[in-house]
Amino acid sequence: MLKSNCDFSKRIFLRQNIVNLIYCIADRRTFRKLYISRTHFSLFLNEARGNPHLSKMIEVKDLVKYYKKVCALNKISFEVDEKVPFVIIGPSGCGKSTLMKILSGVLEYDSGEVYINGKNMKGVPPHKRDISLMFESYAIFPHMKVFDNIAFGLRMMRKDKDYINRKVAETLELVGMSGFENRSPLELSGGQRQRVALARSLVIEPPVLLLDEPISHVDYQLQRKLMEDFKILHKKTGATFVLTTHVQEHALTLADAMVVMNTGVIEQIGTPEEIYRTPKTVFAARFVGDVNLIPGEVASKQGNNYIVKTEIGEFTCTTPNSREAISPGVKLAYGIRPEFIDVDSKGRTCDNQLKGKFARAYYFGNYVECVFDVKGKVEVKSAVPTEQAINLKLGEEYSLGWNSGNVVLLESPSVIEGLNIEEVIYGK
16 A cells, blocks of 8 residues: 555556556557556556655755856755645745756756656756746747747657647637737737747646746736736646746745745745745745844743844734744844734734834835834834825824734844844845
8 A cells, every 4th residue: 555645646656657558659649558467567566655756746855056166056955746836936046047947957957856756857858857848038939930839849749730739729728829820929919928938838738837937027917917827727737837936926826835045045935824924034034025124132931922122112922832932032033014013093902012203105006005213213114004094194103013923033034144134134
């Protein structure tokens, strides 16, 4: 009996390979039946049972990549479950594209291990990895019509004409581009070229689809539409999607699981909610969403309840039960997201309170980001609903408040050693 923690993935792997063994589908659409001896089948089954990498669609272990003397990836490790939309987020230059090229096979790595569908990818060329990569630049052939761009991969696989015609038509309909078969890429908008590139990746029906910054180069409204489309496409195709982005809204919207990268290392792995609500480092807190961070020191602790002393007062925090205990005297960053800070009458009912002078505001439509000056030492941001913000007056002092359960305590500025926490907070 297969082990329970990877039972499902192994059954899928076994089923796919048994089908491949029993029926060889030739390009002439003929079938040649193969007879498998009980001995060969038992050997195959025992090998699959002994493979610890079958429980994940993608597994990366201690991956290292150098560009001459520059370390682009520094011993990164993560796993991607089957059929999960997985997002890699980080600033430009953090190693996202390098990682995607290594997964696709177009770039070699210096050390570590990469497994896709249980198979070690060391030395495996791109066309034998059973994956598809959509480049950040889309990389559409300008001399080919839309149909030929999408059919390119199928022709390389030597599929017959009827099959190609049917699959291209189905994929164009899937991405909402039916009727564009005879268009030149030069006649398409940016969003349409993006859909053609996506269709070319999807048409070969890969179990893993790699998408490098797929929606970063189109206007905001189209980004919102494409995010919806990606969610629908993922549900329809059932493939494992791995996307990169540097935009937190894209990551939080598209991911079931995500990785936060910083200069070749991983800061945090988790669900979007885990990373947003309980970031592990100052970098993760600041990069995924906005956050108020105040340098402080743990004054006292009782159970999961802490009192933190800062230069603008003492404040409380209640941490989750899973959080490791922090000893009194430890210096850290006291963090609170702007949407958890209430203003005026609501602020006066919260666990933690202070007063701040309304310094400036930024209008975002459904809310206004209000910035308050506290004692001339710290600025605190609050995301105030627009209907409430219109009643606030610049230069006036208001009560600010937040509850202890919405606070995060961050001991580490980053997994990269040697960074000063004040410099990370204030961006020096």
